[in-house]
Amino acid sequence: MTRILLTRFVQIAAAALSFTAPAASPASGLGGESAAAPFDAASLPRSIGPRIIAIGESSHGNEDMLQARNRLIMQLVDREAISWVALETGYAEARLLDRFVRGDAGEPEEVATRGFTSGFGKLAGNVSLLRELRAANLTRSEQQRVGIIGIDLSLGGPLASAPTMAPAMCALEGVENPMRREALTRKFADAVKPGLAGPSVTDEQKAAFRKVNDRLQASLAPTASFEARACARIVAQSAAVLDALPKVVTPGSIPSDAWISVSRRDEAMAANALAAFRRSTDKSVLLFAHTSHVLKSPRRGGQWSTQARPPRSMGEVLQERLRGRYTVIAQIERAPASGAAAPDLVDALAIKCAGPCVVLVPERWKEEGPAFRIGINGIDEQIVDIDAADGFLLVPSRPNGS
Secondary structure, eight states, rough: OOHHHHHHHHHHHHHHOOOOOOTTTOSSSSTOOOOOOOOTTTTOOSOOOOEEEEEEETTTOOOHHHHHHHHHHHHEEETOOOOEEEEEEEEHHHHHHHHHHHHHHHHHHHHHHHHSSSTTGOOOHHHHHHHHHHHHHTTTTTGGGEEEEEOOOBBGGGGGOOHHHHHHHHHHGOOHHHHHHHHHHHHHHHSSTTTTTBBBHHHHHHHHHHHHHHHHHHHHHHTTHHHHHHHHHHHHHHHHHHHTOOSSTTTTTTOTHHHHHHHHHHHHHHHHHHHHTTTTTTTTEEEEEEEEHHOOSSSGGGGGGTTHHHOOHHHHHHHHHGGGGGGEEOOOOOOOOOOSSSOOOHHEEEEEOOOEEEEEEOOOHHOOOEEEEEEETEEEEEEGGGGGGGGEEOOOGGGOOO
């Protein structure tokens, strides 16, 4: 049985262009049906077709996870398996990251601070990614260099669903008429600034942003650059998210209709990931985002227990569009102790590993379709179907936080 499972794991790994199974050890859970393997990309075949390889992080800011991600990315770069690293950060700002790793001047710490959104530029793992990817790229021709692309919308404010100026300023580069561009800049500043950092957004504020977005889209010159048009798409997506934002967001709670704006953001990120995939020609895209964004099936319970329905994740959209060309390896944590009906997935897998390791989803589990609890964000849990990912990633905590 162990040999069969190891063979199946290698097949899944090859399809993902991201994992291999050296020295895998059988787990004790569920009759020894699961097998753990190191989180790396050794000995991958070159003949597998391009795909989106999604790696989910269970909590933002875990440096051990970021370093494990970086090792994987650099292995894939060495094997010429990927053309883009797609990150959960603002598209407009991340253009600076892409230019730096392709060879533009700058210091990685400063570039990270300016090029990542949500404070992610302060994380040492993200600074290291810029430094390592740039060094690898400079040994390659310009055509063979691996880029960084942001798939998020540069949002802020309540529920992280309110637009900011960065995408608008980028999109306005595509407006040729100077007077119109200046007028739209003022309109965007007025539409973004008032109240959008507070707990509520009025219908009037939503309408104002929607109106100026419409004017922007109509003002783009036929000769507008690819980047300006991509940023204009981000602005339009931001308007759709803002339109769906609940009128009042009470600190510490999530309104029952928040799933609409959350779903629209994830649908936008899926569209942006697909746009990157279309640019990847004959190579894959490595996508890195929170586990809750990359899973292939709906999440229930936890922070979404008050919702009328679960939000639709980016991963659900990508799975629907790409099918077998979308592979997910999702980091999970032990779910908080509770009396929930579903078992904890970490306990069910019964995996023990000294460093980051992956366990595939046994075929029998996929057929039976059980649901499990997974931990995310250190304090929350979700209930997911076992086929929400192709494999689950465990990153053991180091002693004393070292």
